[in-house]
Amino acid sequence: MNTNIQEIKDLSIGFKSQKGEQISILRNITTNIRKGETVGIVGESGSGKSTLALAMMGYIKQGLFTTGGECFFKSLDLLKLNNKELVEIRGRKIAMIPQNAGQALTPNLKIGYQIEEALKLHTDFNKVEREQKSSELLNKVRLPSPKIMALRYPHELSGGQQQRVAVAMALAGNPELLLLDEPTTGLDVTTQAHVLELLKDIAKDTGKSMVYVSHDLGAIAQVCDRVIVMYAGEIVLEGPVRKILKEPIHPYTYGLLKSIPKLSLSGLPDSMPGSQPQPGNIRSGCSFYDRCNFSDDECKVKVPELKYLPEIDTSVRCFNHSELTSKTNEQKITSDSKKEITIDEILDLKDVSISYAKQGIIDQFLNKVTDTNPTVKDINININKGETIALVGESGSGKSTILKSIAGLLKTKDGYIKFDKEKLLSGDLKKRSSEDLRSIQLIFQNPDESLNPNHTVEQILSQPLKLYFGLTGSKLKSSIAELLEKVRLGAFYMSRYPRQLSGGEKQRIAVARAFAARPDIILCDEVTSALDVSVQAAVLDLLQKLKEELGTTYVFVSHDLAVVKAISDRVAVLYQGRLCEIGPSKDVYQFPSHPYTEVLIGAVLEPDPDVKPKLVAEDIVEEKPPEIGCSFQGRCPRILGEKCRQEVPPWQIGENGNAIRCHINIEELKIQQS
Amino acid sequence: MENSKNIFNENPKSSLAKVLDIISTMASKPSGFIGLAILIFHVTLAITSPWFAPYDYKAINPTLMLNAPSSEFWFGTDSLGRDVFTRTILGGRTALTITFFGSIIALLWGGLLGIFCGLVGGRIDDIVMRIVDAFLSIPWILAMLLIVSLLGTTTEVLIPALGFFYGKGIVRVARAATHDVIAKDFIVSAKARGHSNLSIIWNEILPNVRDAILVEGAMRWSWMLLGFSSLSFLGFGVSPPTPDWGLMISNARGLMSFAWWAVIAPIVGLSSLIIGINLTADAFAKALGIDRSTKAPV
The missing domain is CATH 3.40.50.300 (P-loop containing nucleotide triphosphate hydrolases)
Known part of the structure; x- marks a missing residue:
């Protein structure tokens, strides 16, 4: 056969x-x-x-x-x-499961209907059988309570659940x-x-x-x-x-x-x-x-x-x-070239909370606080000169939100951000001085979006140079050439448009634009997520080299724990806009650690069929952070009970210098996790 | 994927080369070619006609009233004995000039206000857009009649008045086009760098919305031409004896049953120009990669 x-x-x-x-x-x-x-x-x-x-x-x-x-x-x-x-x-x-289930499902039809439609098309079942089969399928893809799920619309499901529905639909025709x-x-x-x-x-x-x-x-x-x-x-x-x-x-x-x-x-x-x-x-x-x-x-x-x-x-x-x-089989042993960071604070986030809720006119007038549960709350991070600090977490953890508020694109609700020890950074972009704006630059996730498609590379790079240093003519041109050299691209790139560049080259231009301002701090928002792995490695290498050369401080936001481990000196783990753990990167990746860090590390996929991910927690997606208690109470595999639901956990300092915010005693955690 | 190879070999082009490129793309399709040909014909005619018009456009001759087309008077004569051919080839001059400058004014104020509203958003945007909506709800012809009867029918009044009334629509298009790019990271990046609103509009937004606004402006031009001719038809556009298609149609419409030639010539002139502009604008949009059939801008 x-x-x-x-x-x-x-x-x-x-x-x-x-x-x-x-x-x-x-x-x-x-x-x-x-x-x-x-x-x-x-x-x-x-x-x-x-x-x-x-x-x-x-x-x-x-x-x-x-x-x-x-x-x-x-x-x-x-x-x-x-x-x-x-x-x-x-x-x-033959059935196909698409990449983005959110876009593959019809937004205004219920899940159950869409699955039954697939069954109608591909099988000869009658109506009753179809209904039964559709709940069977939803059960098979491990969606909780299929009967209720069938009555929902795609937007009421999380990304993972949508993907499961897509799998169920593909399985409909057997x-x-x-x-x-x-x-x-x-x-x-x-x-x-x-x-x-x-x-x-x-x-x-x-x-x-x-x-x-x-x-x-x-x-x-x-x-x-x-x-x-x-x-x-x-x-x-x-x-x-x-x-x-x-x-x-x-x-x-x-x-x-x-x-x-x-x-x-x-x-x-x-x-x-x-x-x-x-x-x-x-x-x-x-x-x-x-x-x-x-x-x-x-x-x-x-x-x-x-x-x-x-x-x-x-x-x-x-x-x-x-x-x-x-x-x-020769495994190159890379020495840990990260140098010790001297304690020289450049950025200080103190009790920062950020809320997306808009106050109504009347509430504003009455000075009423409407949002008691802001998206980001109680963030305390000190960032030292020349270090790379990474903010890690899943989508909705508030990492990009924090980055935006450092850049001045979002106002903080409470707390303050201090730059260079004494200067308070205003939450309003318009109130920041040009010098402050120059000192903090952003690099975005997707270079296709962050570079103006109608500008040449020269025009793109000349924006910050003209704005901050007033360069013109041949001085401007030579500075641009120098920048291009710095990001390992030649001066002949100047006349090209972004569409004529590859993904990696585009991101290099974005990096060059950030460095054009000669900033002290660069905020990197998922800068390698849109790139291929081989390109990602090259961009990370470039960022590391530029940092060593110029002593820039990076605030690096990523969902990829392996990337973060490779590039960062310190890591802050966030869940639902609250800090869970913060510490030197080599220690955060070691136990004992916060249960959420444990979940995250366990889920990392290594390109090795013998290393299996450890699935410790349910993949529920929480819409809002809990009003009281620990932010991770909803998914925590090690939850203690009422205490976690009622009280905000205290900070505990581990032996390696990482701080963990958990009710479980740190020694106890160590025993449980080993 | 189709263009990937060409793109990588593409050399930077001068702006003149880009314009020529766009025009040759427009002319490569039959509809675009016809549109461009009609438009160029009309514009050349309007510029050169005073030099070769066979008769004096205002010479009244009672003995030649309503003569049918002949070898002497190609398009016949009107009720005052004036040569219809002369008046037809001269009749587009005023309309074209006034509406051309009117469109430019409409483009400028409509485009800039639209981009500004799209950029700043919030309350200012709300207020401005409601005012624009309020103006859109006023029948423009009544408002125009009011302005013209108060201020007179001079060019200095007609151009800004038409420019104002036809710019309202452009505000909405420019604002919608701005909303398309405003959420992109390169705008956020410019904001975070601390560029002024004016610099963001000029450097970041304008190059990305320019095409959409230009196409809209070209369409508005043809509408404005029709609107201006309607004004003339009602007697509020060009004052006699200046030849104008709208006015000619108005004067000769009562005699249509036995002197059709006096009406047909200006009608053909006006409608062919409007069709020409419309076809050109469509071809222009396609050459720039904007498909008006699938995406309505407002």
């Missing part, structure tokens, strides 16, 4: 450019999906992984066309079927193959870990085949049996998950794994030079030649074939893979 559920043979997909040239996005893809296995497709953005996944259900995006090859589902060539025949297959045989396109990207760490757990169990229970597309090797490691690594539209490595992630024999995979920050390592990850070639710019020879450390002259002219190595059940597209096998 044929065990392959899907066979892809020599598939190439491309488009015609305006000049009429044929440009390929996928080149000669040959692979199989076996019955009951979960295959991960990994690659950076633009590697063609989503195009491949869509082709697996016979869908080619508009403007693209197949230039050769076949895609068999059982014995049917999906690419030769007409629409009517495809409708029969999609949903019933398909044999499930395609998942980045199903957990954009979810919080704890939610992500739970959703992955669910997907894994579904695969095990039902014996369905799954194709899991992701850029996140951590997620791939958790759910997949086999991994396909894509680069510039080609498969470069394919094999069992353990082989690929533990002993990668392709230089790209090797570099990719090296560039992922891990909790088990300290210091910054290695970065990979260069970037993936754009479709149409692929020259002769190996497409990874430019960035490869193991390349020789042969790689430059000859394209390596995907070679199957039966002894390790792996296919690899590299001439020199044998060289890598021996080198892989």
